[in-house]
Amino acid sequence: MKCIICGREAENKDYCLLHKKACENLKEKYEHWKKALGLSWRDYLIQVAENPFSGVKARQVAETILNEDK
């Protein structure tokens, strides 16, 4: 399996180590946002994807998940 974002060898399932980490970070931060603002997962991903201050990898993961959901 290859990472669906960067094509590197995937750790498990869809993501390489770097993008798996980015994905885990996203999920952790979402818990905080959900409590603070009541954002849905999808709204949160849109925020991350559109925010120029999000890390590059966080944005890549958010965009990838959003595209998969379509």
Ligand SMILES: [Zn+2]
């Ligand atoms: Zn990757």
